Amino acid sequence: MIKKCLFPVAGYGTRFLPATKAMPKEILPVLDKPLVQYGVEEAVEAGLTDIGFVTGRGKRAIEDHFDVSYELEHQIAGTGKEKALDGIRSLIETCTFSYTRQIEMKGLGDAILKGRTLIGDEPFGVVLADDLCFGSRQGVLHQMVSLYKQFRCSIVAIEEVPKDQTHAYGVIAGEAISERLFRVTDMVEKPAPEDAPSNLAIIGRYILTPDIFEILEATEPGKNGELQITDALLNQARAGCVMAYKFEGRRFDCGSVAGYVAATNYCFEQLRDREG
Ligand code: UTP
Numbered sequence: 001m002i003k004k005c006l007f008p009v010a011g012y013g014t015r016f017l018p019a020t021k022a023m024p025k026e027i028l029p030v031l032d033k034p035l036v037q038y039g040v041e042e043a044v045e046a047g048l049t050d051i052g053f054v055t056g057r058g059k060r061a062i063e064d065h066f067d068v069s070y071e072l073e074h075q076i077a078g079t080g081k082e083k084a085l086d087g088i089r090s091l092i093e094t095c096t097f098s099y100t101r102q103i104e105m106k107g108l109g110d111a112i113l114k115g116r117t118l119i120g121d122e123p124f125g126v127v128l129a130d131d132l133c134f135g136s137r138q139g140v141l142h143q144m145v146s147l148y149k150q151f152r153c154s155i156v157a158i159e160e161v162p163k164d165q166t167h168a169y170g171v172i173a174g175e176a177i178s179e180r181l182f183r184v185t186d187m188v189e190k191p192a193p194e195d196a197p198s199n200l201a202i203i204g205r206y207i208l209t210p211d212i213f214e215i216l217e218a219t220e221p222g223k224n225g226e227l228q229i230t231d232a233l234l235n236q237a238r239a240g241c242v243m244a245y246k247f248e249g250r251r252f253d254c255g256s257v258a259g260y261v262a263a264t265n266y267c268f269e270q271l272r273d274r275e276g
Pocket of ligand 1: 008009010011012013014015016054102104105106107108110111128129130255
């Protein structure tokens, strides 16, 4: 039912300079796989195979990653090394990939609005690939797609963060519907701890209904002069309904060095456990 997934990847990744000077942060590997490939795998596991990227200058490596590499593949054909490309080959066969550009970095809301041309008039997923998520039983996006079937409204993934970190997130207030589900009543972008309505922070997974585009168009730039998806979602929540879902699983903020190192250690442990 939801087939499309948008990946806003236009940001500069300044927290990861100098690594991101000439390389997109989404191509940074955790073990041997780029962050963006983990994100696309999560989308596919949720049934979303029409993949749209909102990209920008210096991000060509992302397009090249989701394409064949004739010389390389010819070179390793018939050797044991071919196996290393099985995962990415299967994604290329399963998915379609479309690209549009955000010319100026005017915020996540603006990036999503630029993606309208790839999405059209249907509900869609959004993945911020620098948030690396591992669901407990199902992927995080898969869990959210299941909820969408029940509620048919926009859904944001949330997790509890220490109060002194609210300034790094959009933070919600909501009426608890169940242990993991809240109906959003308020949302604040990057609040100081004393202004935060809760410690429930929005992470980089969303299901959005297509009316979000009109709402984004009518939303004024907010914090830092950027068009904030949080502001548009609050407008959508006030006019109708937005749900916030405390997902089952783990998330690593791989846009920060500390989160990236934690993700790498976690994945290495998992690999060691699998390989005995
Ligand atoms: P971030 O603020 O985490 O990413 O935006 P950033 O700007 O790339 O990184 P720092 O803070 O400078 O280190 C969240 C997501 O939204 C996308 C980014 O690519 C990232 O995936 N984004 C943000 C855009 O695509 N366009 C924007 O104008 C802003």
